Structures are given as structure tokens and as C-alpha cells.
Amino acid sequence: xxxxxxxxxxxxxxxxxxxxxxxxxxxxxxxxxxxxxxxxxxxxxxxxxxxxxxxxxxxxxxxxxxxxxxxxxxxxxxxxxxxxxxxxxxxxxxxxxxxxxxxxxxxxxxxxxxxxxxxxxxxxxxxxxxxxxxxxxxxxxxxxxxxxxxxxxxxxxxxxxxxxxxxxxxxxxxxxxxxxxxxxxxxxxxxxxxxxxxxxxxxxxxxxxxxxxxxxxxxxxxxxxxxxxxxxxxxxxxxxxxxxxxxxxxxxxxxxxxxxxxxxxxxxxxxxxxxxxxxxxxxxxxxxxx
Numbered sequence: 001x002x003x004x005x006x007x008x009x010x011x012x013x014x015x016x017x018x019x020x021x022x023x024x025x026x027x028x029x030x031x032x033x034x035x036x037x038x039x040x041x042x043x044x045x046x047x048x049x050x051x052x053x054x055x056x057x058x059x060x061x062x063x064x065x066x067x068x069x070x071x072x073x074x075x076x077x078x079x080x081x082x083x084x085x086x087x088x089x090x091x092x093x094x095x096x097x098x099x100x101x102x103x104x105x106x107x108x109x110x111x112x113x114x115x116x117x118x119x120x121x122x123x124x125x126x127x128x129x130x131x132x133x134x135x136x137x138x139x140x141x142x143x144x145x146x147x148x149x150x151x152x153x154x155x156x157x158x159x160x161x162x163x164x165x166x167x168x169x170x171x172x173x174x175x176x177x178x179x180x181x182x183x184x185x186x187x188x189x190x191x192x193x194x195x196x197x198x199x200x201x202x203x204x205x206x207x208x209x210x211x212x213x214x215x216x217x218x219x220x221x222x223x224x225x226x227x228x229x230x231x232x233x234x235x236x237x238x239x240x241x242x243x244x245x246x247x248x249x250x251x252x253x254x255x256x257x258x259x260x261x262x263x264x265x266x267x268x269x270x271x272x273x274x275x276x277x278x279x280x281x282x283x284x285x286x287x288x289x290x
Contacts, residue, residue: 003283004064005029007215007231008224009148009188011068013038014051023060028224029215029287030064035080036071036095044076048083055087062287066120068093072105081106085113093120093148098127100138107142119143124150126157129172132179139183147180148217149173151190162193164200166207177212189213195220205230233281240264241274241281 009030012019015038023031033051035044051067054060067089069080084092092113094106107119119142121135128135138144151162151169160168173189180187189208192201205227208216215231218224233241244266247259258267266274 003279005215005280005284005287006064006146006186006188007284008218008227009064009066009215010218010221010224011038011191013047014054014067015039015043015047017050020050020054022221023063026063026221026224027228028063028218028221029228030066031060032066032068032093032217033089034068035076036068044070045079048076048080052083052087055089064091065089066091066093068095071095072109078109081109082112085110085117088114088117090116091118091120091146093122095122095150096125096128096153097121097123097135098125099131100134103135103138103142103144107138107144110143113143117143118145120146120148122150122153123147123172123176124153126154129154129175132175133182136179136183136185139185144185146186146188147176148188149176149190149213152193164203166204173211181212186214187212189216191217191219192223193219195222198226202226202230232284233277237277238281241277244270244274245278 006029008028009032010023010026010028011032011034012023014020014033014035020033033054035047035051039047055065055067067084067087069084069092070076071094072078081092092110097103103119103121110117110119121144151166154169154172155162158168166173177187189211192204194200201223205216209230216227218227240262243261247253247261247266248271253259258265
């Protein structure tokens with residue numbers, strides 16, 4: 001599959017028609033039309049109808065469109081999933097997955113969706129942390145392609161404080177990235193709650209980059225610019241990646257397992273990383289030119 005940038009994934013309440021319209025012009029990579037946390041119970045059905053109509057109307061350009069449904073254990077989940085499947089967005093995001101059986105149930109619930117519609121899952125429960133490999137392995141027999149970290153819900157279940165460095169969640173975050181990569185899944189970091197703290201938000205984006213996340217979920221448009229910048233390869237990273245690829249491409253280096261490039265050691269594994277980074281950079285450049 002071609003690489004698709006997912007640096008910034010913005011939650012927009014599907015109950016808010018003005019927010020949906022605004023999403024058509026925002027520079028985020030992904031729009032998540034939310035039927036779950038951001039929508040009050042009395043507005044669930046109208047939000048569902050607005051999300052479906054938004055997908056039908058289109059007009060979101062290059063943006064990846066996702067509908068986040070309520071869980072199957074709620075009064076709205078089954079109808080949400082059926083409606084989302086019929087609408088056929090790029091993906092359907094489901095909450096509070098605990099194990100592979102949950103993935104199978106959600107996959108069955110969206111069986112009528114177009115083949116291109118993928119299944120995304122929230123990793124946000126204590127039980128899921130102990131079933132990460134099992135959940136990831138379910139991607140082999142389902143539409144599952146992407147995980148989204150739900151640190152707010154995980155903190156609630158754990159009774160943990162959300163510190164600046166997210167120390168209570170470091171193990172869960174790292175293991176989630178490892179499990180996702182082991183089975184070829186994309187993975188997005190959780191939201192940052194303090195809308196006025198740009199310094200703290202940038203620091204958390206950097207932490208997400210360091211962990212290896214593909215991007216981050218957002219709760220406000222003002223977070224998009226910082227997020228896109230932080231999750232894009234830097235000019236220096238792109239230059240070094242090009243130097244690594246060029247060095248290994250020289251005929252005299254054809255049999256070499258390790259080379260000195262710009263004063264740094266580069267092995268064949270670094271060549272693969274460099275090629276991946278350049279592919280991401282090219283994909284980002286393509287979205288900016290669109």
C-alpha cells in the first residue's frame with residue numbers, strides 16, 4: 001500500500017455541522033468524525049446522520065476520513081457501525097477494544113462496508129495492554145490496520161495522573177508501538193488536553209516521535225500546525241537519509257554491510273530506515289502540492 005501521512009488526526013464532533021464544514025479546509029491529514037465521546041446521548045442519532053451525510057457529500061480533498069463509532073456495548077453502537085459501513089469512509093474507528101474477540105465482532109459488524117474501508121481500534125483499556133499482541137495479530141484475519149492510543153480513558157481506568165512526561169504510561173505506549181510494528185499496523189498517539197500550552201504540546205509531540213508513532217490525534221484545529229511540523233522529517237534528517245541511500249548505491253559499496261556516512265556509521269538496517277523516511281517525506285510533499 002502507498003504510504004499515507006497521518007501526522008495529524010483531528011477529532012471533530014459529528015453533531016456540529018459547522019465543525020464538519022470547517023474540516024474541509026483544515027491542513028490536517030485525517031479527520032475523525034466523532035460519534036462517541038464528543039457527542040451527548042441526546043445528539044447521538046443526529047450526529048450519526050450528519051457524519052454519514054458528510055461522507056456522502058465529500059469535499060474533504062486529500063484528507064483521510066474516519067468515523068468513530070460508539071461501542072457495541074452501548075445503545076448506539078450497532079446502528080453506528082451499520083451506518084458507517086454503508087457510508088464507506090476510509091476507516092471506522094472503534095472504542096475500548098479489549099482482545100481479539102472484540103476485533104472479530106467489530107469486523108463482522110462492518111462486513112457490508114466497501115473493501116477499501118479499514119478498521120481502526122482504540123487502545124485505551126487496562127485489559128487491552130495485556131492483550132496487545134493478540135489484538136495486533138487479529139489484523140491477519142480482519143480489516144484492522146491502525147491503532148489509536150486513548151490515554152485519557154487509560155488514565156481513568158488506572159487511576160493515574162497525566163504528568164508532563166507521561167511516566168505512568170511509558171510502558172503501555174512503548175509496548176503498543178512494538179506490537180503494532182510487529183504486525184505492520186499504523187499507530188497514532190493520544191490527545192493533549194491543554195489547548196493553551198503550545199510548549200507542552202510540542203514536547204509531547206516530540207515524545208511521540210521518539211516513541212515511533214506515525215502521528216497524533218488532536219482535539220482542536222490550533223494544534224495542527226505544530227503536530228504536522230513535529231511529525232514531519234526534518235531537513236537534516238532528509239539530507240542524511242539521501243546521503244545514506246546514495247552511499248550504498250555506489251558500485252564500490254555494493255558488498256558493504258556498513259559504511260561511514262557524514263561521520264556516522266550506517267548499516268544496511270539504516271539504509272532501510274533511510275528509504276522509509278524518504279518515502280514518508282515524498283508522501284508529505286505530495287499532500288502539500290495537492
